[in-house]
Amino acid sequence: MIDFLPALVALFTALAGSFFIVYTKRWHGNLSFDSDTGVQRQHQQPTPRVGGLAIWLGLLMGVMVCADELCASVWLVGSPVFIVGLIEDLSKTVSVATRLMASLLAGVIGWWLTGYSLNHLHWPGVDAVLLGTPVLAVALSCFAVAGVTNAINIVDGFNGIAAGSVLVGASAFYYLAYAAGDTQLMTACSVLIGALAGFLLLNWPRGKLFLGDGGAYLAGSSLGWLAVMINARIPEVSAWALLLICAYPVQEVLFSIWRRRRRQKHWGHPDRLHLHSLVGRRLIKPCMPRSSALARNSATGLVMLMANALPVAWALAWPGEDLMLVLGFAVCALVYRLFYQRLTRFSWRPTAPTELITQQVASR
Numbered sequence: 001m002i003d004f005l006p007a008l009v010a011l012f013t014a015l016a017g018s019f020f021i022v023y024t025k026r027w028h029g030n031l032s033f034d035s036d037t038g039v040q041r042q043h044q045q046p047t048p049r050v051g052g053l054a055i056w057l058g059l060l061m062g063v064m065v066c067a068d069e070l071c072a073s074v075w076l077v078g079s080p081v082f083i084v085g086l087i088e089d090l091s092k093t094v095s096v097a098t099r100l101m102a103s104l105l106a107g108v109i110g111w112w113l114t115g116y117s118l119n120h121l122h123w124p125g126v127d128a129v130l131l132g133t134p135v136l137a138v139a140l141s142c143f144a145v146a147g148v149t150n151a152i153n154i155v156d157g158f159n160g161i162a163a164g165s166v167l168v169g170a171s172a173f174y175y176l177a178y179a180a181g182d183t184q185l186m187t188a189c190s191v192l193i194g195a196l197a198g199f200l201l202l203n204w205p206r207g208k209l210f211l212g213d214g215g216a217y218l219a220g221s222s223l224g225w226l227a228v229m230i231n232a233r234i235p236e237v238s239a240w241a242l243l244l245i246c247a248y249p250v251q252e253v254l255f256s257i258w259r260r261r262r263r264q265k266h267w268g269h270p271d272r273l274h275l276h277s278l279v280g281r282r283l284i285k286p287c288m289p290r291s292s293a294l295a296r297n298s299a300t301g302l303v304m305l306m307a308n309a310l311p312v313a314w315a316l317a318w319p320g321e322d323l324m325l326v327l328g329f330a331v332c333a334l335v336y337r338l339f340y341q342r343l344t345r346f347s348w349r350p351t352a353p354t355e356l357i358t359q360q361v362a363s364r
Contacts, residue, residue, distance in 0.1 A: 006066035006187060007194035014058030014198025021048050022208045031090045034210060047207060049089050051199050052215025055163075056082055058195030059222070069114060070188040070229065077110040077225040078218040081149060085214030099217070103149040106221040107142030107228070116232040117141040121239045122322045145224035151249035152220030153213060154256060157276050159294075160204035160301035162211055165249055166219040167196045168308045172245045172316060173226050179319075180234045188229070192222050205298035220249075240325035241318070247311035247332045248304075252276075255336070275336065276304045278343040310335070 025032065025048050033046040059075040084102040088094035111117050117137040120127050131137045156162035170192045177185035196219065202208045211219065227242040243250065252275060259273060272281075280300040288296050314328035 003066065003187065004190060006062040006071065007190035009065045010058040010062030010191045010194035011198040013061040014054045014195045015201055016198075017054030017057045018051060018199050018202040018209050021050060021054060022202060034212075045207075047210055049210040049212035050086065050214065051203060051209040051211045052082055052086060052089075052213075052218050054209070055195045055199050055211075055215055056218055058198055059191060059218075062191035062194060066187050066191065068184055068187060070184045071191050073110050073113045073229075074188050074192060074222045074225060076113060077106045077145070078221040080109065081106050081221050082214045082218035085153075085212065085217040087214075089212040089214050099213070100146065100150070103146035103217065103221060104142045106149065106225065107145040108138065110145070110225045110228065111138050111141060114229070116229050118144060118228055118231050118239070120231065120235060141228050144228060145221055147250065147253070148224030148227065148246055149217050149220035151246065151253040152223065153216040154253045154274065155249045155276060155304075156211055156216045157274060158280060158301040158304065159207045159298045160200060161276055161304045162216050163196050163200050163203060163219060164301065164305045165308055166223045167193060167200065168305065168312055169223050169245050170196070170226065172312050173223075173230055173242075175316060176230055176234065176237050176241070176319060180236070182233055185226075185229060185233060189226060192219075192226070204301060205295075207294055207297060237319050238322050238325055240322055240329065241315040241320070244311045244315035244325055244328050244332070247329060248307045248336075251333055251336050255340070273344075275307075275340055275343070276300060278340070279303060282343050307336075 021028075021032075028050075029046060029048065032048040032050045034049045056075075056079070059078070063071045063075045081099070081102040084094055084099055088099065107117075117131075117134070118141045119131055119137065121131065121140075130140060152162050152166060155165060170189050174186055174189035174193065177183075177189060199209070199211070199215070203210065223246070227246065230237055231239055231242060256274065280296065284296050284300045284303065288299060291299075311328060311332045314332075315325065318324040318328070
């Protein structure tokens with residue numbers, strides 16, 4: 001029987017930490033407030049962006065209560081990248097390369113603590129060639145954790161999106177662990193869920209506190225490491241199911257890299273062309289013209305959480321069926337592309353390259 005005390009301790013610690021940060025902001029606001037300018041800024045009032053500190057403390061207290069190595073690994077894996085992200089939140093001076101290296105280090109720490117790494121991908125011929133070599137297995141695990149870490153940071157733009165996406169993903173992982181009877185993994189998932197829930201009580205819908213880079217990296221790396229542990233401990237769950245549970249942020253980062261390369265921008269260059277940004281400007285704002293910016297911000301976050309519903313439901317329906325899961329990932333990618341097409345070209349019909357050139361010339 002799972003003990004929910006660690007999750008409750010994590011929740012109330014994160015909630016108390018969030019309150020403390022918000023109600024002491026006049027003392028640290030000169031360092032912790034979100035930038036007054038920025039291409040991705042979506043709020044009007046100065047707001048602390050160090051909410052990751054409350055989640056980090058919540059995880060720490062939950063780990064201390066459960067005293068389990070899997071719980072401890074979730075906190076320890078996320079700590080280095082959280083610290084790097086927190087320094088960026090306070091100083092705005094940490095390079096993209098440094099943050100990327102810290103996110104890759106997370107997988108190494110997890111493997112060193114637990115001995116776990118990816119042991120099956122369910123790709124014909126790949127498992128024996130790559131995962132049969134320990135060094136390559138650890139390297140792929142690091143890549144997977146880093147990918148989810150940076151994906152969560154990219155979708156962090158409106159109240160509730162990033163933390164809510166991780167909460168949904170961790171809840172799905174909890175269900176998979178429950179179905180397999182793995183109480184240790186259930187406890188590890190529940191502690192992360194509790195810490196995120198405590199933060200979200202102040203983040204959504206009032207937007208009193210933001211995750212910041214540190215919080216997004218911490219939440220993303222914790223989710224990525226849980227996926228690696230499920231892959232290692234529950235072999236009947238397909239790796240495609242784990243990927244599908246993280247499909248929305250993963251597809252967002254892949255499409256963002258592709259889009260920025262086409263526009264001859266650096267892959268880490270911020271812009272306002274993410275799907276959540278377009279939904280906020282071109283769907284929510286016209287539908288809520290008289291509402292406050294805060295209300296539209298939180299409504300956008302809620303709508304974007306629905307982007308997690310289809311892939312997560314699909315993954316939980318067929319957690320061990322590779323073909324169905326691959327089909328689900330393809331369907332979600334198509335739906336993403338169609339909605340993006342609709343919001344950018346105001347048409348459900350994909351734009352041919354020649355038409356796109358004609359539109360660009362006509363708009364000049």
